[in-house]
Amino acid sequence: MPKFDQEHLFLGLISGTSADGIDAALVRFADGGEHARCALVAGRTSPWDGALRARLVDLGQGGDCTSLDEYGSLDVQVAHAFADAALALLSENGIAPGAVRAIGSHGQTVRHRPEAAHPFTLQIGDGDVIAERTGITTVADFRRRDVAAGGHGAPLLPALHAALLSAPGESRAVLNLGGIANLTLLPRAGTGATAMDRAVRGFDTGPANALLDAWCLRHTGAAFDADGAFAASGQVDDALLAALLDESWFALPPPKSTGREQFHLRWLQARLGDTARAPQDVQATLLELTAASVANALFATQPDTNRVLACGGGVHNPQLLARIAARLPGVVVESTARYGVDPDFVEAMGFAWLARQTLAGRAGNLPAVTGARGPRILGAIHLA
Known part of the structure; x- marks a missing residue:
């Protein structure tokens, strides 16, 4: 069994907007310092139970719980699924x-309303259940404190992106293509400046896999568009793309x-109207919507970007x-894997990092990113 210093080993868990699986990442920090280097020890993606996933996706896109009893039950079911994912990762790697x-x-x-009259965000998966099942202290519910402080509760990982992927000599952007796409902007800095000396910014840019997966499932029965083949078989509908980009949120x-x-x-569907369109053309247009909204956002906020990771x-x-x-001529677009960071587990690594921040009494948010009134210690601690 591998031996690790328990003070430096953390485990992150996340199921993103797409709800396409539970990502678990075991992360080792080099030491106990605030800016310690971190590395992925092991990662694993666990599938959702099909019926539970379908219910979670429905809730996430505006469906209502039938009762408080259902909400409470889902909170516990999700926690058990998360605990199973954590224990499976540890078992596979022989780590106690x-x-x-x-x-x-x-x-x-299941719901994110940071701009409602009474702002809120809801992430379910009872931390007490996870702590009880795993025997490991669990930090959960990271976003609500930032929302309480006037922020969006998202994105929460630009500080980690800056630590892992910034370079003083060029302007970079980290692009997370989950159910929703978001950007972290890492501007160029002068010689000697560190990542955190720069004005790191981050924000959501619009839909990515959530719409692509949903449309693909409806018309092909596949949970996602493998290699983008369904989209590649169609043609972009310029009129539909313009209607989608006309959404005021952008x-x-x-x-x-x-x-x-x-x-x-x-x-x-509201933007499709009654016009008949080939499903593959809609898929191609949805893919172009993601590309266009990302490019438009990057040009508007960091036009000198050299590299997108x-x-x-x-x-x-x-x-x-x-x-x-x-859509980004002159900009290098490549995977974070090129820089030694597994693209499938960046987000899960981030929540391991956030748990470490919380236990150390350090802020986990960047107010310039989320809009919160100031730095805040995030999450609720559920002791083992």
Whole structure:
């Protein structure tokens, strides 16, 4: 069994907007310092139970719980699924739960309304259940404190992106292509400046895999568009693309965030209207929507970007990466893997990092990113 210093080993868990699986990442920090280097020890993606996933996706795109009893039951079911994912990762790698200092669990977002009259965000997956099942102290519910402080509660990982992927000599952007796409902007800095000396910014840019997966499932029965083949078989409908880009949310300045409750199939259907379109043409247009909204956002906020480093599920869609690159002439678009960071587990690593921040009494948010009134210690601690 591998031996680790328990103070330096953390485990991150997340199921993103796409709810396409539970990502678990075991992360080792070089030491106990605030800016310690971190590395992925092991990662694993666990599938959702099909019926539970379908219910979570429906809730995430605006569906209602039938009762408080259902909400409570889902909270516990998600927690058990997360605990199973954590334990499976540890078992596969021969690591005892006692070797892990803490779990950082994002949970599953079922509603995100940071701009409502009474702002809120809801991620379910009871941290007490995870702590009880695993025997590991669990930090959960990271986003709500930032929202309480006037922020969007998202994105929460630009500080980690800056630590892992910035370079003083060039302007970079980290592009997470999950259910929703978001950018972290890492501007060029002068010689000697560190990543955190720069004005790191980040925000959501709009839909990515959430709409692509939903449309693909409806018309092909496949949960996602493997290699972008379905989109590649169609043609972009310029009129439909213009109608989709006319959504007022795209014109909002950062800080901004969104989710399935904003961009879902009903939103798409309202813009399709009664015009008959081939399903593959709609898929091609949805892919182009992601590429266009990312490129437009980057040109508006950091036009001197030299390099875009992509992560998240969308990094495996070569058609999507190609269209993003085509809309960003002169900008290198490549996977974070090129820099030693596994694109499938960046987000899960981030929640391991956030758990470490919380236990150390350090802020986990960047107010310039989320819009919060100031730095805040995030998450609720559920002791083992």
